[in-house]
Amino acid sequence: MAHHKSAIKRIRTEQKARSRNRYYKRRVKEAIKSVLSSQNKEEALENFKRTVSLLDKLVNKRIFHRNKAANRKAKLARYINSLEQ
Numbered sequence: 001m002a003h004h005k006s007a008i009k010r011i012r013t014e015q016k017a018r019s020r021n022r023y024y025k026r027r028v029k030e031a032i033k034s035v036l037s038s039q040n041k042e043e044a045l046e047n048f049k050r051t052v053s054l055l056d057k058l059v060n061k062r063i064f065h066r067n068k069a070a071n072r073k074a075k076l077a078r079y080i081n082s083l084e085q
Helices: 005-036 043-058 068-080
Strands: none
Touching: 005 043, 005 068, 043 068
16 A cells, blocks of 8 residues: 555546546447448448547547557458458
């Protein structure tokens, strides 16, 4: 257990940040699964737009690195392009 006031506060802030980060990362995983489980190209494109928007927001909040987000967007785009109309 921490003894200093600042260390106690730091533990509290880290717990908040950890739960917030876990929430956002879970949302990204769900969004990616929604794109990959889409049946047709139109549905996949709609889910892709939502996923890209979410990834960009998380890059701005510094939860994801911009290169990691770019890699995920590129991978999803390749998958969508492989789908048939």
